[in-house]
Amino acid sequence: MAKNSKIEWTNHTANLWWGCMKVTKGCDNCYALTFAKRVGNNVWGNDKPRRMIKDVWSKIGKFQKEAEKQNEIHRVFVGSMMDIFEKPMPLVDHKGNPYPEEENEFWNTGQLRDKFFNEIVPNSPNLMFLLLTKRPSNINKYIPESWKENPPKNVMFGTSPVDQETANKLIVQLSKVKGQRFLSIEPQLEKVDLMVEANDGTDRVLLDMVDWVINGGESGHGKRPFDTDWGRLLRDDCKKKGIPFFFKQIDKIQAIPEDLLIREFPIKN
Numbered sequence: 506m507a508k509n510s511k512i513e514w515t516n517h518t519a520n521l522w523w524g525c526m527k528v529t530k531g532c533d534n535c536y537a538l539t540f541a542k543r544v545g546n547n548v549w550g551n552d553k554p555r556r557m558i559k560d561v562w563s564k565i566g567k568f569q570k571e572a573e574k575q576n577e578i579h580r581v582f583v584g585s586m587m588d589i590f591e592k593p594m595p596l597v598d599h600k601g602n603p604y605p606e607e608e609n610e611f612w613n614t615g616q617l618r619d620k621f622f623n624e625i626v627p628n629s630p631n632l633m634f635l636l637l638t639k640r641p642s643n644i645n646k647y648i649p650e651s652w653k654e655n656p657p658k659n660v661m662f663g664t665s666p667v668d669q670e671t672a673n674k675l676i677v678q679l680s681k682v683k684g685q686r687f688l689s690i691e692p693q694l695e696k697v698d699l700m701v702e703a704n705d706g707t708d709r710v711l712l713d714m715v716d717w718v719i720n721g722g723e724s725g726h727g728k729r730p731f732d733t734d735w736g737r738l739l740r741d742d743c744k745k746k747g748i749p750f751f752f753k754q755i756d757k758i759q760a761i762p763e764d765l766l767i768r769e770f771p772i773k774n
Contacts, residue, residue: 514580514751514753518583519564519568519583520583520584521557521583521589522548523541523546523555524586525549526553529667532639533727536725537586546601554594554601555587556596569630569631569632577631578633579631580632580633581633589638590636590646591638596609615647622652626659632659633660634660634661636663637689644682662685663687663688667690667694673704676703676711677703680705686714686717687716687719688715688718690721692728694723696732698738699742712742712743712748717751717770721736721753722755724758740752749771750767752765
């Protein structure tokens with residue numbers, strides 16, 4: 506949980522739980538996995554439980570009160586240490602112990618997700634929740650039925666392509682979700698062309714399917730190279746289509762060239 510997050514494209518981060526599993530090549534150097542291991546949380550993998558974050562609800566409530574007081578819309582990334590559209594997984598406490606039956610109403614991550622969708626989102630009008638997933642095909646499976654026709658105005662659904670193959674696949678899956686949609690093309694591992702025609706039987710290009718593009722390279726130990734011309738291609742195509750473009754980083758070490766220092770948002774505070 507973080508207030509005033511160090512992630513440049515959000516005001517805050519919120520995690521309902523900690524834990525996930527690797528899905529694409531973009532997960533190979535996952536910072537969240539590294540951090541979880543460092544603090545002793547064995548919560549990564551298809552056979553591992555997830556750690557419940559008990560204070561997330563009160564923290565989100567504080568974010569809402571703060572944004573309301575300032576008469577602003579604040580962005581909340583859900584979540585930096587989890588994937589909200591992962592299949593339901595069992596829960597443990599901060600010591601790795603299952604919760605005693607008499608002490609806890611939540612037994613899996615699906616129940617936490619339902620509480621967030623049904624209780625938190627409707628009561629947080631000053632927060633824009635950024636729900637980023639590597640599993641966009643699961644979104645319509647897990648959101649409330651009412652969202653499928655009337656998606657909430659304070660939610661953006663996002664996915665994380667890292668190369669052309671994942672862009673072709675994940676963006677089409679994301680396009681099947683009604684509502685506001687965004688991409689976090691980070692870490693970008695090769696040239697990605699969003700002006701190619703989508704493989705969904707329409708004449709749309711991939712970029713027509715989203716409302717915001719975030720872009721950047723990889724940082725940390727073992728980071729893979731990023732070509733700034735990849736970012737320029739996305740920047741230029743977003744400009745042609747009128748899509749807000751946010752360039753986050755090359756690798757957290759190299760300075761961002763002035764022509765790529767573009768940080769646009771779909772909504773303004």
